[in-house]
Amino acid sequence: MDSIFGIHEQALSIRKERQNIIANNLANADTPNFKARDLDWRKEMQAAQDTLSQSINRPDLKTTHSRHIAGFAESASTQDYLKYRQPTQPALDGNTVETHIEKAQFMENAMQYQATLEFMNGRISGIRGALKGE
Amino acid sequence: MSMFPTLDISASAMHAQTVRLNTIASNMANVDSVSSNAADTYRSKQPVFKTVLDEESGLPMGGVRVDDVVESKAPLKMEYNPNHPSANEDGYIFRPNVNVVEEMANMLSASRSYETNIEVLNTSKQLLLRTIQLGK
Numbered sequence: 112m113d114s115i116f117g118i119h120e121q122a123l124s125i126r127k128e129r130q131n132i133i134a135n136n137l138a139n140a141d142t143p144n145f146k147a148r149d150l151d152w153r154k155e156m157q158a159a160q161d162t163l164s165q166s167i168n169r170p171d172l173k174t175t176h177s178r179h180i181a182g183f184a185e186s187a188s189t190q191d192y193l194k195y196r197q198p199t200q201p202a203l204d205g206n207t208v209e210t211h212i213e214k215a216q217f218m219e220n221a222m223q224y225q226a227t228l229e230f231m232n233g234r235i236s237g238i239r240g241a242l243k244g245e
Numbered sequence: 246m247s248m249f250p251t252l253d254i255s256a257s258a259m260h261a262q263t264v265r266l267n268t269i270a271s272n273m274a275n276v277d278s279v280s281s282n283a284a285d286t287y288r289s290k291q292p293v294f295k296t297v298l299d300e301e302s303g304l305p306m307g308g309v310r311v312d313d314v315v316e317s318k319a320p321l322k323m324e325y326n327p328n329h330p331s332a333n334e335d336g337y338i339f340r341p342n343v344n345v346v347e348e349m350a351n352m353l354s355a356s357r358s359y360e361t362n363i364e365v366l367n368t369s370k371q372l373l374l375r376t377i378q379l380g381k
Binding site: 137139143 | 250376
């Protein structure tokens with residue numbers, strides 16, 4: 112059976128991850144040589160969708176011997192989509208955090224997180240309505 | 246790994262900025278601490294920030310910490326003032342190498358960074374509360 116929340120479950124977890132990354136960028140706004148990072152959202156969602164829709168993208172380990180252990184390749188993790196941000200005004204101390212940009216991204220991500228929560232809430236109330244026969 | 250790493254990250258940054266504000270306060274308080282020899286003179290203290298690596302992944306994702314508090318290498322200010330009670334045999338007194346303008350700019354930067362982290366903390370708190378109340 113498909114997950115009740117569909118893709119929103121993955122979306123919420125990726126949004127949470129992105130929240131951490133941007134919070135970390137802002138925390139290191141004064142650390143010399145720190146490089147700001149962000150998630151490649153499109154690739155991340157693509158990977159989440161692939162693992163959701165079919166398990167074909169998780170290639171099974173080929174067993175050619177009776178004593179081989181069955182297994183499958185690990186799906187890509189969030190770290191694989193972490194990219195460095197390109198600074199618009201490079202700083203002398205090698206820090207690439209631009210607080211205003213990070214703040215805007217943080218706010219955007221917070222709004223999207225809330226939107227995802229709304230979708231999930233809608234789903235829950237829909238199912239609750241169906242169960243009660245309203 | 247913590248359940249809510251964002252809160253830890255912001256808290257670590259606020260702590261680091263507090264240490265920075267403390268060193269600034271110390272520098273400003275000692276701006277007029279004169280001495281009769283170079284060795285005993287107060288030197289401007291500066292914190293060195295460092296990114297904390299995440300224990301699990303080894304990525305720089307764990308916030309920030311104060312790696313060290315170093316003393317400024319800027320030259321001390323020697324002043325010829327033979328009437329000063331702390332003057333040495335040659336009539337010189339030594340003033341700390343604290344640059345007040347620099348310290349003020351540092352203070353503004355630290356307080357702005359502190360505010361930013363409070364904002365992050367507040368937003369994160371709201372999001373987490375809404376997540377806990379999901380489906381109610």
